[in-house]
Amino acid sequence: MTTVLITGAAGYIGSHVTVAALDAGYNVVAVDNCVNASPGDETIPPSLQRVQEITGKTLSFYKIDLLDKESVRAIFSKYNPECIIHTAALKNMAESVKNPLPYYRNNIGSLLTILEIMKEFNVKKIVFSSSALVYGTPEYNPIDERHPVGKTCTNPYAKTKYFCEEILKDACAADKDLTAVALRYFSPVGAHESGRIGEDPLGPPSQLMAIICQIAVGRRPQLAIFGNDFNTADGTVERDYIHVMDLAKGSVAPLNKMNEDPNYKGFKAYNLGMGKGYSVLQLIKAFSKESGKKIPYTIGERRGIDVAQLFAHIGLAEKDLGWKPRQTLEDMCRDTWRWQSNNPQGYRTSK
Amino acid sequence: MTTVLITGAAGYIGSHVTVAALDAGYNVVAVDNCVNASPGDETIPPSLQRVQEITGKTLSFYKIDLLDKESVRAIFSKYNPECIIHTAALKNMAESVKNPLPYYRNNIGSLLTILEIMKEFNVKKIVFSSSALVYGTPEYNPIDERHPVGKTCTNPYAKTKYFCEEILKDACAADKDLTAVALRYFSPVGAHESGRIGEDPLGPPSQLMAIICQIAVGRRPQLAIFGNDFNTADGTVERDYIHVMDLAKGSVAPLNKMNEDPNYKGFKAYNLGMGKGYSVLQLIKAFSKESGKKIPYTIGERRGIDVAQLFAHIGLAEKDLGWKPRQTLEDMCRDTWRWQSNNPQGYRTSK
Numbered sequence: 001m002t003t004v005l006i007t008g009a010a011g012y013i014g015s016h017v018t019v020a021a022l023d024a025g026y027n028v029v030a031v032d033n034c035v036n037a038s039p040g041d042e043t044i045p046p047s048l049q050r051v052q053e054i055t056g057k058t059l060s061f062y063k064i065d066l067l068d069k070e071s072v073r074a075i076f077s078k079y080n081p082e083c084i085i086h087t088a089a090l091k092n093m094a095e096s097v098k099n100p101l102p103y104y105r106n107n108i109g110s111l112l113t114i115l116e117i118m119k120e121f122n123v124k125k126i127v128f129s130s131s132a133l134v135y136g137t138p139e140y141n142p143i144d145e146r147h148p149v150g151k152t153c154t155n156p157y158a159k160t161k162y163f164c165e166e167i168l169k170d171a172c173a174a175d176k177d178l179t180a181v182a183l184r185y186f187s188p189v190g191a192h193e194s195g196r197i198g199e200d201p202l203g204p205p206s207q208l209m210a211i212i213c214q215i216a217v218g219r220r221p222q223l224a225i226f227g228n229d230f231n232t233a234d235g236t237v238e239r240d241y242i243h244v245m246d247l248a249k250g251s252v253a254p255l256n257k258m259n260e261d262p263n264y265k266g267f268k269a270y271n272l273g274m275g276k277g278y279s280v281l282q283l284i285k286a287f288s289k290e291s292g293k294k295i296p297y298t299i300g301e302r303r304g305i306d307v308a309q310l311f312a313h314i315g316l317a318e319k320d321l322g323w324k325p326r327q328t329l330e331d332m333c334r335d336t337w338r339w340q341s342n343n344p345q346g347y348r349t350s351k
Numbered sequence: 352m353t354t355v356l357i358t359g360a361a362g363y364i365g366s367h368v369t370v371a372a373l374d375a376g377y378n379v380v381a382v383d384n385c386v387n388a389s390p391g392d393e394t395i396p397p398s399l400q401r402v403q404e405i406t407g408k409t410l411s412f413y414k415i416d417l418l419d420k421e422s423v424r425a426i427f428s429k430y431n432p433e434c435i436i437h438t439a440a441l442k443n444m445a446e447s448v449k450n451p452l453p454y455y456r457n458n459i460g461s462l463l464t465i466l467e468i469m470k471e472f473n474v475k476k477i478v479f480s481s482s483a484l485v486y487g488t489p490e491y492n493p494i495d496e497r498h499p500v501g502k503t504c505t506n507p508y509a510k511t512k513y514f515c516e517e518i519l520k521d522a523c524a525a526d527k528d529l530t531a532v533a534l535r536y537f538s539p540v541g542a543h544e545s546g547r548i549g550e551d552p553l554g555p556p557s558q559l560m561a562i563i564c565q566i567a568v569g570r571r572p573q574l575a576i577f578g579n580d581f582n583t584a585d586g587t588v589e590r591d592y593i594h595v596m597d598l599a600k601g602s603v604a605p606l607n608k609m610n611e612d613p614n615y616k617g618f619k620a621y622n623l624g625m626g627k628g629y630s631v632l633q634l635i636k637a638f639s640k641e642s643g644k645k646i647p648y649t650i651g652e653r654r655g656i657d658v659a660q661l662f663a664h665i666g667l668a669e670k671d672l673g674w675k676p677r678q679t680l681e682d683m684c685r686d687t688w689r690w691q692s693n694n695p696q697g698y699r700t701s702k
Binding site for chain 2: 097098099100101104105108109112115116119150151156159163166167170171173174
């Protein structure tokens, strides 16, 4: 059975990717430093405990920091993973502007540690959680993988993703046996259908769906919409939301491809998105319908930084990896609400 | 007396910058890990011993690795430097393609360590040795500082310089009291006029002037010129060579500016070059004249990667820093030759 090392496994993306990897029959070694994941009193964080319950499978968990090379080496030495799915990162965009150094230190440093240790142990496969933010302001829609990257990244978080892709590209150029797959995530929302795991921001959320959720459970009064005069169907901005379980399956898909096709080498980048945009008002409407909650909002001035539309071309992931998203906007809203209403305080909610 | 911490001080650029800083009356703490600098048996590397002889001044030297945060902290704690001139870096472009990870690890990691420790000690001034390579393939000549950067960097070494500039930019955006000056060096050649310090590549040199030097002293038979059908005066490619002592003075100039002008804050980038191009044949001719040595060469096919012309616009450094280059191509050749003929084996030459 193929062993996969998943970093950042206790986080929102990581925990869902872990479900998908276990469901697909992989043996999972999960690591996390738990700085953004709610830790329990137990040796394994609550998100990953629940992953085991959901899947009926067990995993190995280690609380380690990826900047600590010795700890990473010990994991490789003990488990000899065949592939790494590297989802770990600091991810708060606004914080990255205020305090950029930890973002560069952690996000670049952790990838370098992993690549260095992979080299030591002759491990040749890595899947990297990148972001659609590498595209910056879109020059056209749908954005395909040939769209320029790195030119207009607006915050240090986005730049770390771009820099990491470049490092992976250069590592592949230097080692022809390496396969590095960068997955450019669009806007992941939703939760596992069990409602047992989901997004659990420790600070104030900055993502639209997370804010809507907190309004629905009464933790915030209303949503501020910045502008309804964009050149879109209803005037509010459109983004490409994708169900986190679709994205998780898409993050495991490269493993299958790497195992099946020995010629699948080098640096690859894929968009993981729905391939279409949903407006702020569409999202509110769909969420209200699924949750039965009214979401009050105000319309304010544009912020100047927002572009009207941003959505992915997803044909390449389907062609190469046989992956496409299956879940609808209604699924995203329903599953988000199931998680949120069952766990209004996230993993701090009892049981 | 203002204390300046100079990193990579034992190297080619660093040792000349140290001369310029001592000449300008600064108190210098010099650090180097000596991986690329010829170490002597003494506690201070030969290049910096000679810097002391040349200037008639003393400096403090520490052999430390900038990835070792504790060592850097100890230096800051002992000397409380007001400014850092950060010249330390791995710099072999060809090697960076073959083995990129140490380049990212060292060049980004060392800058991050310095910025983190600067924050701890409330130090607000840094001068960074960047490179004209951040411009990639020039879209026009002369290249001014508004020319796009990072778009066409052709090797990991160049990318580390670009990434470091972006990190400095973001650090300045987050801390309005910070001044970070990135100096985009064109092609430094020459040596201190004393002939006591100069470039001492440990491996085979890749720079044109260093190769010419080795031919002049009989360590190589001839020069291979790749193409003489470029759109330039004599058909060979033109580059912007600058005397290393001019460049060293230009690297110290921002310190004066920072001390004089309290409003000089934020990220700044300046070209340090001659502001004009010299062709391969011009360089050979000038070097032959100064050295009295014939430089045999062959003309081969273009390599495909070379652009015809590349030279700097240098008006901004003159305007802001009051700096401009003073030495001629003849000076560059004469001083290179004086260093090379007096020290045919570099610092391994006795005395």
